[in-house]
Amino acid sequence: MAGLIPKSFIHDLLDRADVVEVVDSRVPLKKAGRNYQACCPFHNEKSPSFTVAPDKQFFHCFGCGEHGNAIDFLMRYDGLEFPDAVEELAALLGMEVPRETSVNPQAEARKRQQAADDYQQMEHAAKFFAHQLRRHPNAPKVIEYLKGRGLSGEIVKAFQIGYAPDGWDELLKALSKDQRSKDQLVDLKLVNRNDNGRYYDFFRDRIMFPIRDRRGRVVGFGGRILEGDGPKYLNSPETRVFHKGRELYGFYEVKQAHRQIEQVVIVEGYMDVVALAQAGIDFAVASLGTATTTDQLQMLFRATRKVVCCYDGDRAGRDAAWRALENALPLLTDGLELSFLFLPDGEDPDTLVRKEGADAFTARLGQAQSFTSYFFSHLSEQLDLASDSGRAALLSQAKPLIERIASDYYREALLAELARLLRREVSQVAAQVKQAPATGVKREELKITPMRRAIALLLQYPQLAQEVPVHDALGQLKVPGIQVFMQLHKQAREQNLTSAQLLELWRGTREEKLLRQLVTWEHHLDQDKISQEFFDTFLYFIDLFVEQRANELLAKERVAPLTHAEKKEYMALMQHRAQKNTGGDDSGQGKQRS
Numbered sequence: 001m002a003g004l005i006p007k008s009f010i011h012d013l014l015d016r017a018d019v020v021e022v023v024d025s026r027v028p029l030k031k032a033g034r035n036y037q038a039c040c041p042f043h044n045e046k047s048p049s050f051t052v053a054p055d056k057q058f059f060h061c062f063g064c065g066e067h068g069n070a071i072d073f074l075m076r077y078d079g080l081e082f083p084d085a086v087e088e089l090a091a092l093l094g095m096e097v098p099r100e101t102s103v104n105p106q107a108e109a110r111k112r113q114q115a116a117d118d119y120q121q122m123e124h125a126a127k128f129f130a131h132q133l134r135r136h137p138n139a140p141k142v143i144e145y146l147k148g149r150g151l152s153g154e155i156v157k158a159f160q161i162g163y164a165p166d167g168w169d170e171l172l173k174a175l176s177k178d179q180r181s182k183d184q185l186v187d188l189k190l191v192n193r194n195d196n197g198r199y200y201d202f203f204r205d206r207i208m209f210p211i212r213d214r215r216g217r218v219v220g221f222g223g224r225i226l227e228g229d230g231p232k233y234l235n236s237p238e239t240r241v242f243h244k245g246r247e248l249y250g251f252y253e254v255k256q257a258h259r260q261i262e263q264v265v266i267v268e269g270y271m272d273v274v275a276l277a278q279a280g281i282d283f284a285v286a287s288l289g290t291a292t293t294t295d296q297l298q299m300l301f302r303a304t305r306k307v308v309c310c311y312d313g314d315r316a317g318r319d320a321a322w323r324a325l326e327n328a329l330p331l332l333t334d335g336l337e338l339s340f341l342f343l344p345d346g347e348d349p350d351t352l353v354r355k356e357g358a359d360a361f362t363a364r365l366g367q368a369q370s371f372t373s374y375f376f377s378h379l380s381e382q383l384d385l386a387s388d389s390g391r392a393a394l395l396s397q398a399k400p401l402i403e404r405i406a407s408d409y410y411r412e413a414l415l416a417e418l419a420r421l422l423r424r425e426v427s428q429v430a431a432q433v434k435q436a437p438a439t440g441v442k443r444e445e446l447k448i449t450p451m452r453r454a455i456a457l458l459l460q461y462p463q464l465a466q467e468v469p470v471h472d473a474l475g476q477l478k479v480p481g482i483q484v485f486m487q488l489h490k491q492a493r494e495q496n497l498t499s500a501q502l503l504e505l506w507r508g509t510r511e512e513k514l515l516r517q518l519v520t521w522e523h524h525l526d527q528d529k530i531s532q533e534f535f536d537t538f539l540y541f542i543d544l545f546v547e548q549r550a551n552e553l554l555a556k557e558r559v560a561p562l563t564h565a566e567k568k569e570y571m572a573l574m575q576h577r578a579q580k581n582t583g584g585d586d587s588g589q590g591k592q593r594s
Contacts, residue, residue, distance in 0.1 A: 004100045005086055007505065013086065014069055014501045016093055019057045022070040025092075026077055026259060041077060041260055042066045043305060043335035056460065057500035060520050064335060067520045069500030078255070079214055079302035082507070088215075118188060118241050121175065122218040125190055128174050129162025129208040129221075136165055142207060145226060149271065150354050155278045159209065159253065164223055166205035189237045190221075206234060209270040211242070211288070212252040214299065219247060222270045222288070233269070235289055245293040248285040248300070249273055255303065257282045263306035265341075265365060266292055267349045268320070275350040279358040284310075284349070291323035297331055306337045308368050310349060313342040322378055325371070329404040332371075336407070339368035372413050375401075376421060391422050395432070403434045446517055451481040454537040456518035457530060458488050462502050464534045465492035477545045484511055485541075546573050 020036055023029060029036035029052060040050035040061040049063040060067040066076060074085040090097045099112070133139055133156070142163045146156060164171065172191050176182045182199060185191035193199050206223030213219045220236030236242055250273040254261060265284040267273060276284040287296055292309065300307050309324050311317035321340050328338055341364060343352055353361045369377070379397050384390040398418055405411050415433065419426040448456070458464055470493055475486050492502055503519055506512045525533055550573045553566055562570065 005083060005097055006100050009098055010071075010086065010504060011495075011501055013089060013093070013095065014057065014071070014498070014504060016095070017057075017070045017089055018054070019059060019070040019073065019500065020052050020054050022089065022092070023052050023059055023073055026073075040064060040066065053499075055498070057498040058519070065520070067516065069504060071504070076302055079299045084215060115241070117184065119217045119219075121181075121184060121188060121190075122220075122241065124175055125171065125188075125221070126160055126162065126208075126210040126218045128171060129164055129203075129210075130160050131162070132165055132170075133161065133163040136163060138166060138205075139163065142226065146207070149275065149350070151274060151278055155274060158277070159250075159274055161274070162208040162210070164201065164203035164206045164208050168200050168204075171201045171203070172199050188239050188241070202236075203234060209249065209274075211236070211247055211249050213247055214252060214255070216252050216256075217241075220244070222249065224271065233289065244288045244290060246295045246299075247288065248296050249288055250277075250285040251299065251303075253277070254283050254285060261304040263308065263365075264300050264304050265308045265310050265349075266300075266324070267310050268312065268317070269348065269350070272349040275353055276361070279353045279361070281353065281358055281361060291320050292327060294327040294331065297324070297328050301331055301333075301336055305335055306339075308339050308341055308365055310341045310343070310365070310368075312348055313345055317342065318378070321374070325375065325378075326401070329401060330406065332405055332407045332410050334407050334409045338371045340371075340374045341365060341368040371410065372417055375414060376417055380421070385421055394418070395422060395429075399433055446521070448521065449481075450537055450540055451479055451485060452514075452518055452521075453523070454534065454541070455481065455485050455488060455515070456521045456523065457534045457537070458485070458492060459502060459515060459519040460499055460521075460523075461530060461534070462492040462497045462499060464531060465489050467531060468535060468538050469493075471542070474541055474545055476549075477541060478548060479541070479544060482541075484515075542576075546576050549573060550577070 020029065023038075024036070027038050027041045027050075029038050030048075032048075032051070034053070034055065036052040036054070037048040038050050038052075039045050039048045040063055042050075042061060043064040043066075045063050050059065050061045050066075052059045057069055058067065059069075059073055068076070070089055071082070071085045074080055074088050075082060078085070078088065080088060087097055133142060136142075146161070151161075169191075172182070172185060175190070176185055176199075182191065186193055186199070190202055191199050192202050203221060203223040205228070206225055209222040209224070210218045211220040211222060220239070220242035222236070223234045225232055225234070235244065238244065248266075249270055251264075254264060261283065263283060265276070265281070267276070267284050267286050268289075269286055273284045273286045276282070285300070287293070297307070309321050311321045321342070325338070325340075332338065343349070343364075347355075349361070352364075376394075376398075380390075380394055383393050385394065395418070398414070402411060402414050402418070405414070415430050416426055419429040422429060446452075465488075468489075470486070470489050472486075474482065488502065491497065491505055495501075499519060503512075503515060506515050523530070523533075550570065553562060553570045553573075556562065556566070
């Protein structure tokens with residue numbers, strides 16, 4: 001694992017980045033007063049509720065609640081993990097991402113170099129296969145085959161389709177320079193080594209499909225046999241750079257083709273993806289020979305709101321579709337659409353789109369079976385719903401699945417249909433189905449206490465920290481959240497931070513979730529009242545501390561005499577209380593107003 005990215009670099013990165021420019025590069029924005037607006041890219045809407053605030057360097061959607069800084073936007077929109085989003089933002093700004101040294105910096109440096117070498121070697125392999133498709137003696141036969149499948153030279157080049165020679169070790173001879181590179185090729189599963197110690201190519205006499213990760217790096221291959229014995233498709237085994245449950249063939253190409261991905265179609269094979277792209281349906285991905293995993297679905301739902309699972313109509317295809325549905329259950333949120341299309345017997349997307357054409361295939365996609373419809377058709381296909389036992393079995397099977405769904409929309413739709421099939425009232429069925437585990441406190445359920453109000457204002461307007469000095473004694477106040485407030489106050493006062501930078505300091509902490517809710521809390525205050533509201537809340541904390549400390553001293557005096565310093569402190573506390581009761585200005589607390 002590479003060293004951690006220094007927080008100081010992330011601070012500088014957000015200081016240089018303009019969230020308006022980052023968002024506008026992917027979602028065109030329009031000026032709206034002090035801010036910018038657009039229809040939210042993360043859920044379907046007709047009127048824009050997605051706002052980008054340049055002063056806070058923050059985006060927020062009032063419809064679906066998505067929010068964050070420039071890094072968060074790249075994570076959500078491009079489907080990137082945090083380190084990759086930092087790398088992407090740094091690249092946009094021409095900055096190089098440093099890494100903190102670990103207890104063993106040499107080992108970390110070796111790991112980073114190994115990863116770079118691995119990706120480079122995989123790219124070399126892809127270029128080797130592409131070159132063989134042009135130069136190998138078997139190339140005319142392979143090209144003729146691809147033409148027979150309806151593929152043009154342009155689409156072959158776009159997907160970098162190649163050919164693995166039929167020789168024993170042609171890739172090995174081309175890419176290995178020494179024993180170290182031979183071992184690397186073995187580790188990357190491009191080359192095998194038999195019991196006699198002889199090396200030979202893993203892929204031989206196959207059409208090669210490079211598999212790219214979401215950043216466009218080649219991480220594996222799929223090889224289709226041309227003729228003879230052996231599996232029709234041979235996929236790269238798992239390696240240190242390739243984890244098939246996390247990647248989707250064609251996803252990188254879909255991202256390159258679409259600035260905003262309206263929908264994605266999941267198909268079963270490499271040739272299906274390429275054939276659909278050849279027909280102009282350039283939004284298909286393949287799940288690498290396995291049932292679509294939760295990681296793959298999560299990656300898709302980060303990039304689009306609409307996913308169609310398109311499978312063969314045979315038993316294997318329907319089993320794969322059901323596993324995809326099960327894996328999607330915890331991911332479904334309001335606004336996401338998951339549907340299912342089963343093709344006629346003996347057809348797959350490759351053959352069907354060539355037979356019917358793109359328009360007819362697109363029309364089929366529009367008629368895909370809804371999530372709710374497929375859910376119940378699958379569960380009830382072996383049940384007699386006219387009988388009590390059949391309806392009881394349906395309830396038993398549907399109940400644990402519905403309980404895994406957090407989406408109110410999908411949950412209510414499934415409960416309504418289940419009640420109809422069971423011939424009961426929805427309330428009767430709902431009473432038997434547990435609520436899904438909460439994925440977060442709903443915005444409307446967030447209770448705003450004085451502490452949360454102060455934290456929210458400080459997060460949204462970090463400059464308020466300059467108006468009120470930090471009082472370390474407040475750290476002793478026995479009120480939930482005081483330590484968080486104190487730390488935020490110090491962070492915002494010591495540095496000139498935007499909301500985005502201040503919140504970024506809390507990424508990965510247990511408080512992050514609540515802070516993200518508070519940074520988007522609508523305070524409904526006029527701009528000229530915000531400063532006074534924060535100051536009044538701060539004074540409220542001081543009054544609480546005065547009462548708390550005075551009570552502590554009184555309690556101590558009942559047990560033992562107070563020291564001279566404690567008596568003096570108690571008198572000062574009483575003086576503060578008297579000034580407050582008479583409406584005097586507590587200048588001793590150091591009110592600073594700009």
